[in-house]
Amino acid sequence: MLRRRPSGSFLRLFDMKSFREKIIFYVLLGAASTSCIVVLLIFLFLGKEAFPFIWDPGLMELLRTRWVPVSYSEEIFGLIPLFTGSVVVTVLATVIMIPFGVLGAIYIAEMASNLERTVLKPFVEILAGIPSVVIGFFGLVVLSPIIKEAFGLQTGLTALTGAILLALMAIPTVISISEDAIRSVPRSYKEASLALGAGRMQTIWKVVVPAALPGIIAAIMLGMGRVIGETMVVLMVTGNAARISFDPFESVRTMTATIAAEMGEVAFGSHHYQALFWVGLVLLVITFGLNVVARKALKKYQMQG
Amino acid sequence: MKSKTKSRAARNKAWELLAAGLIRAVSYSIVVVIGYIVLDIVVKGLPAVNWDFISTFPRKSGSEGGILPAIVGTAYLVAGAIVVAMPLGMASAVYLSEYASQGRFTRIIRLAIITLAGVPSIVFGLFGLGLFVIFFGFGASILSGSLTLAFMILPTIIVSSEEALRAVPQSLREGSLALGATRWQTIYRNVLPYALPGMFTGSILGVGRAAGETAPILFTVAAFYLPRLPSSVFDQVMALPYHLYVLATQLPEAEKVLPLQYGTALVLLLLVLIFNLAAIVLRNHFRKKVQW
Known part of the structure; x- marks a missing residue:
């Protein structure tokens, strides 16, 4: 005999179902919010450790032109030499990575045969996967002696050595994003140019590259973000002399390398400790800016295409 | 003319x-x-590289002997990172791909993921030091290091998981919803089974990245020289990338230990490349196989 369910139970059953759906929704929402929370916590905790520096010795201290964190007479926490160190290495690396990254992307997107593409793309992905400490080690034992010999220097640990390796590490980023940009140029542009009698290279140079330019620039900016934030390579191969110099053949010390080299030995809560957190904040703000601008450009560009 | x-x-x-x-x-x-x-x-x-090298403890602050504790340390760190990051990342991706509307909140989440992907690894190290080591009082430990690495690889996992979810055709969802299935039933039975291989790709890439990074573990877990295995998550450990850094730059006679440096570099490189190749192969396999 079939017993009739009271209607209330059916309602409860239905509620259970939608209740479960709701719980799942909120769990997923919570998971998705962790990224926001982590970003907030990063700013919060870097700020928290850096904060007391504002009162003593004051923010003007950070604008001084020397970085002498350990001294019996006077400790100086000027970020300027570290900042110029990062700038020199980043500019050099960018100059090196642009031709390789952009031409590589053009080749993979427009010229390579299918066979070449199946070889080239994994190679670039392998390069992206090599740990930075391994690249740094290679630079230390193989590249820096070569640089020393080639330019007749006292030491091979220079800004140029670091920049070459950093360019190498940023090339996969530049290639993959530029390639996407080049691929998203409408075929009709190319066909129109070829139909008018332009050669293949002419078409690429005068039509495809200009049309993909916003994407390519965004790719370069993201590559620069990687370069400026990279730590182990510069720590190992740029010599780490904290002085203001724009000579690529001298040793420099970047912001990232300073944190990595000094945070381990610093007294907790000291001025030096707080100054290192300021270095971290400056890095965070620079990379944040580069990223946001690049992504905005990419997004706008994708909408057009 | x-x-x-x-x-x-x-x-x-x-x-x-x-x-x-x-x-x-x-x-x-x-x-x-x-x-x-x-x-x-x-x-x-x-x-x-031989069996002794990967199965024995280092001696004389690393200038002799093997790299066993560094391999074990890296394994613990990576396992800890992935245990935290994989469920979080996959769940975030499901939310973004299946539930999120085009509102302001979604835009903020996406901005946060982009920001997180661009944060320099050394800044993650500072963050881990400030939050886990000092504020939570975990000290320099496997727990602090794993959590730091987990948040570093989170964006990688989210982005590629979402890509995998979006590759599942809309008609599969619509068919299921039209038959009266709820949203979660649709996702669980009709979307996730097809998206999971692609979602794992992101996690494998994350493992490779976590294994190779040095800067985030400098102040949160890595030990200079610790020739024993950890006994709890509150222990410090040696880790392969940091061990390579120490061998290459911190020992007085770095030249003499060059073979050991190369050996360590090779083990680390192989470890990371195996994970990356596995991810690439898996992705290409499923891109080819699944054609809608």
């Missing part, structure tokens, strides 16, 4: 060939450089 246009065409053709040749040469030079780096480390590292 005629000869003039002819010579011009010839010149254009020469330029075309020259430019094409240049672009090809530049592209291949990248491959040559990558090949050279990998070969250099494989050739000079192979003689140092």
